[in-house]
Amino acid sequence: MTHWLKLGCWAGIAGLLTGCVGEQSAFSGFSVGAARVVQLSWILTIGAGLLLLLVMVLLGLALWGSDAWRRALRSEKAVVWLGIVMPVTVLTALLIYGFVLMRLDAAPEFKGDPLRIEVVGEQWWWRVIYHHADGTTTESANELRFPVGQPVELVLTSADVIHSFWLPAYGGKVDMIPGRTNYLRFLPTHIGITRGQCAEYCGGAHALMAFYAVAMSAEEFEQWKMHERADAAMPPDDSGAQMFLANGCGGCHRVRGTPAQGVIGPDLTHVGSRLSLGAGILSTDHQGFRDWLARHQQIKPDNRMPPYEILSDAELTSLAAYLVALE
Template identity: 45%
Template sequence: MRRDARTFLLVALALFAAGCEGVQSALAPEGVHAERSAFLFWAMTIGGTLIFAALIVLTGFALLAPRRSRQWMTQESLLIGAGVVFPVVTLSVLLTYGFIVTGRPVSGDGEPRPIEIAVDGRRWWWSVTYRDEDNRPVVSANELRIPAGRPVAIKLTSPDVIHSFWIPKLAGKLDMIPGRVNLLTLNARRVGVMRGQCAEYCGGAHALMAFNVVVMAPEAFEAWLRRERASALEPADALAQQGKALFFATGCNACHSIRGAAAASELGPDLTHVGGRTSIGAATLGVDKANFARWIRDNQHIKPGNLMPAYGIFTPGQLDALASYLAGLH
């Protein structure tokens, strides 16, 4: 029994520790908002634990101590102070502190103007629009890239249903509401890759509606944005060229955009530089040729309920060609 109890305790501690790390842990903050939320969480958790422990001690004392030793616990002043005044004061202080901490703006007067990025929550993917130095839109999908150490203003909306934008390591949740633009300011401390997701049920494929956040050095971000605004390169080999022809012949351009390739639909994710992203299918699969082929053929098994039909019409050779074309779109 003692060994079983020890094993259970070790497993519980290991699971608790594992939940404090990872690419999607709010307890391992990498941004200003997330640091404030994490501090508030720990302050309330530790404070609540201490109060709970004190109540257990007092309850044990009331039950087990001699009657004469516990008579002081029946005083009216103690009941009013501990039962009314203490909870009201403590909760009021915590509520006020929470409003101050979470409501304080991230960027101050001396900091540069925030970079603006528009994110639209779709069923069940993300459209991301940057602006270059000439204020021209640069459209991407299912991935957010931001510079480290710079405030970034994320404009959130949705054209269909309510979604909720959440990057646990950077900030709290904020809803994406059709007809309304909500603003969330991020400020990442250091470079790295973390994960975000839709945090409000939005329909069939909600559980697989995620995205990667790539935090880059400011110079690297500017260089990436210059490359990102360019049109897609022409296929370099015969197999990829065959894949490009199939892309248009089978109607893929009816849903997807590829800048410079006469595909301009906004029904599905922009694919201009899809081969250079960290994932496809809204963080469902990694980016490589094999996963492109899997997604085209079996996407309804990989991400049930998404709005792209499974394409079983391609022969293995055609699928290989189409996957080669998409994987080469850097």
């Protein structure tokens, strides 16, 4: 019995620790600031571990050690050194280290023009707005893209209730509060895809409100931006496009370059080339679009898109083909 209990405990701990690696990990350190936080975390964890070990050894000696050890531990000297001098030294060193880190955080890497991306928390997805040099804007959803080496400034607001923008690999968790603008700044250093998640309960589908952050090389980012700014690739006389308009999808969704100009739901101009549907829950392949259209209220209960159970199989196929082609 106790054997199984022990095994269960270890399995449980191992299971929890697997949460510490991978795309949504606070131990990834994909920006300068986040890397510093990771370093601080390791120093604190290892330091606390060593101190715990020391205390346990001393406790063992106090309980089962020789008389000489027990006398030594009882002495005034032990209390002064272990109880006063050591904690004061360790805590002072940590305090100074903390101040140095905080000063570094306010520092030079944030000079220069940041890439400003607006992110609006909506029940239950993320509206992402890029402002371009000529004053125009384009919208994406549930996905941030930025180049490494240039500071990023996220401008965070909410369209409805309080959300929290949490992107652990970049060290950030900032609330999105209606009527208020918050900022998150970081300098991305590693190319790669990481995941974030809403971290403040915001209603029914809160747990299904994730997003991806894609850090790209500067050239790749410029290419992506050019592509993103172009209108939809799909001809508006396609049968799927016609069906999209006939079913009123355009009342809520914009597909630039077509009459669909709704702004209630995510902009779909390039939805086919995004990483996920429904804020991180389905893939953007044909099957993903079909699943979303046929059963999105089951897959993501409460979400703000009306159910379309009336669509026939053929209609689903042709709509999905249209959406996949919106690359």
